[in-house]
Amino acid sequence: MTWDASLRQLTLICLLLALPGADAAGLTPKETLGKLLFFDAQLSLKGNQSCASCHVPEAGWSGANSAINAHGAVYEGSVAGRFGNRRPPSAAYATPSPVLHFAQEKSETLFIGGNFWNGRATGEKLGNPAADQAQQPFLNPLEQGLADGACVVLRACTAYGSLLEQVWTGTCAIAWPGKAAQTCAAEGGKLALNRQQRANADRAFDRIALSIAAFEASAEVNAYTSKFDYFLAGRVELSPEETLGLELFKGKGRCAECHVADKGPNGEPPLFTDFTYDNLGVPRNPENPWYAMPASVNPGGKTWLDQGLGEFLAGRADYRRFAGDNVGKQKVPTLRNVD
CATH class of the missing domain: 1.10.760.10 (Cytochrome c-like domain)
Structure with missing residues (x-):
């Protein structure tokens, strides 16, 4: 050295x-x-x-x-x-x-x-x-x-x-x-x-x-030290507003259908994702600097649309048959540390 x-x-x-x-x-x-x-x-x-x-x-x-x-x-x-x-x-x-x-x-x-x-x-x-x-x-x-x-x-x-x-x-x-x-x-x-x-x-x-x-994978990155974690452990109480938000999250809002808020089968802390992929129909972001990249990098130019999971599957012979049904789908993100 x-x-x-x-x-x-x-x-x-x-x-x-x-x-x-x-x-x-x-x-x-x-x-x-x-x-x-x-x-x-x-x-x-x-x-x-x-x-x-x-x-x-x-x-x-x-x-x-x-x-x-x-x-x-x-x-x-x-x-x-x-x-x-x-x-x-x-x-x-x-x-x-x-x-x-x-x-x-x-x-x-x-x-x-x-x-x-x-x-x-x-x-x-x-x-x-x-x-x-x-x-x-x-x-x-x-x-x-x-x-x-x-x-x-x-x-x-x-x-x-x-x-x-x-x-x-x-x-x-x-x-x-x-x-x-x-x-x-x-x-x-x-x-x-x-x-x-x-x-x-x-x-x-x-x-x-x-x-x-x-x-x-270490505890430094995956800390599980949010207020919600302490609430699940019985160490703190949620405020009335937070309690209502959790009820909406799990109920009428249907957020928890993809952002799972329950513990895992072995008591693991909730990850607020089910690891699946969805297309929510979010429109393109015209401020994305990708649109200004040269044609050698972005052949689609201003017409580019993010095909997400579907584009990846289309490049795989074993998954190609599923590509059409997955166009535009993106991975469900964890809601932990969401900004």
């Missing part, structure tokens, strides 16, 4: 210890590693965007800029002027989502689980939708912008090699080519690795994602 990398790791650890809940959460080594990776802006093309840039703890683990949230709602990527097409969902309470699957409910086929608004982080790769999700922003040119998962591994091993070795033995045992750092710093840069070293890098990238998912 170089002196610069050692100093960066020490600085990150000090900053993380200053974050709310850093001491109280009692993180495991894997969760600690995941936290370091989650907050490290160097794991992006320009060294300026971390997972936490769009998933801020103080803002319910989602975007923290109120002006952006009130207008375009989409956050800029590592490369200036590049935007995706959807607002970042909360990273909190995402880990209980199961691997994407479907079930028949009367005459309807319901898709359940996965992560991202359109379910494309299925969990089929790593057995964990949150881990599948963690890999994709690193390699999205509109987000963190690196072109090669091996570049994420190189930077992570440079900064956190000892901790990676503690958590995942042998993860950083990769023979890097000359000028690997310079290659990764260039847009589109991909490392020339032989078959064995590529397999080692792919395995390491998977372990990085699993570490991030472990942090996202």
